[in-house]
Amino acid sequence: MPSTEELVNDALSGSVRALAKLITLVENEMPEALEALRRLYPKTGKAFIIGITGPPGSGKSTLTDKITKELRKKDFTVGIIAVDPTSPFTGGALLGDRLRMQDITSDEGVFVRSMATRGTLGGLTKATADTIKILDAFGKDFIIIETVGVGQDEVDIVKTADTTILISVPGLGDDIQALKAGIMEIADIFVVNKADREGADRLMTELSLMLGLSPAKSAWRPPILKTVGTLGEGISELAETILAHRKFLEEGEGLIKKRNIRAREEIINLIEKEISKYIHKMLKYDLAFDEVIEKVVAREKDPYSYAQTVTEPFARYYQIYKVDKAKV
Ligand SMILES: Nc1nc2c(ncn2[C@@H]2O[C@H](COP(=O)(O)OP(=O)(O)O)[C@@H](O)[C@H]2O)c(=O)[nH]1
Numbered sequence: 001m002p003s004t005e006e007l008v009n010d011a012l013s014g015s016v017r018a019l020a021k022l023i024t025l026v027e028n029e030m031p032e033a034l035e036a037l038r039r040l041y042p043k044t045g046k047a048f049i050i051g052i053t054g055p056p057g058s059g060k061s062t063l064t065d066k067i068t069k070e071l072r073k074k075d076f077t078v079g080i081i082a083v084d085p086t087s088p089f090t091g092g093a094l095l096g097d098r099l100r101m102q103d104i105t106s107d108e109g110v111f112v113r114s115m116a117t118r119g120t121l122g123g124l125t126k127a128t129a130d131t132i133k134i135l136d137a138f139g140k141d142f143i144i145i146e147t148v149g150v151g152q153d154e155v156d157i158v159k160t161a162d163t164t165i166l167i168s169v170p171g172l173g174d175d176i177q178a179l180k181a182g183i184m185e186i187a188d189i190f191v192v193n194k195a196d197r198e199g200a201d202r203l204m205t206e207l208s209l210m211l212g213l214s215p216a217k218s219a220w221r222p223p224i225l226k227t228v229g230t231l232g233e234g235i236s237e238l239a240e241t242i243l244a245h246r247k248f249l250e251e252g253e254g255l256i257k258k259r260n261i262r263a264r265e266e267i268i269n270l271i272e273k274e275i276s277k278y279i280h281k282m283l284k285y286d287l288a289f290d291e292v293i294e295k296v297v298a299r300e301k302d303p304y305s306y307a308q309t310v311t312e313p314f315a316r317y318y319q320i321y322k323v324d325k326a327k328v
């Protein structure tokens, strides 16, 4: 078994096997994952991240495949993370779909990884964010994340993207209502896929009316594009629009702003996770927590004072930190 350092070095010199192993480390939250990420971090920050979301069956995998081919034509390398249990990449689809994916999965410039759904809230978000970093350090120019925009985890995953593409399709009944509000607001590009079906133009109109109602959040007005994923119609326009959005973000302050927000959230999450790890250890091993619970239920103790007692070391640390922050 190679050491974490060897794995990282192998991955950085292009070993796909090492890359896959590193992803498994973060996915399983192995203790070595932290060291690997620490070593990889300086090599990250170059990849451009595309999030593709929409209801199941809307054509996310089909479009991911087609966009990837467009990017490959321009000689960009691509990493794909499929966080969709129904995705062809995760084996949940029909044989025909899987066959269609074969040509990109056998392309050396493309790396595809599917992420299993996690039990713990936030676990999938973290595993996905870590996988993005690994693929970024590995040197992928673009990383595409495909996910169904349903749960909080998925919305958080989409928030890690530089360009978010929201796919809708005609004929889902209450089309627009079916899209999660939180995702509508962060979409940079709207795609009406399955434009070969009836109702595509009506959906385009509905979307543009809706977008017209919301106040512009930046100089980028999210365009609405029409595609037929299966036939490849509208795909080159979609790829060009992604590149135009990337250019827009890079030329303005957009990209650096997005990355600052992400770094801030990530640091806070990591600190909270560390602190809560110690709190759980304290409760489990050091404090007679069961007794405390009984006393709280019997009204002999109040939960507020107890919580303050347990977190007192952090409060004390804060006092020290305030006067001594030059050390941190
Ligand atoms: N008619 C039609 N079918 C499409 C189109 N795009 C994708 N599909 C089909 O819709 C089904 C679901 O596509 P898929 O990409 O797996 O959707 P996902 O669940 O969002 O990833 C597949 O059978 C595709 O072949 C399209 O533009 N028109």
Ligand SMILES: [Mg+2]
Pocket: 060, 061, 062, 084, 086, 087, 088, 146
């Ligand atoms: Mg899919």
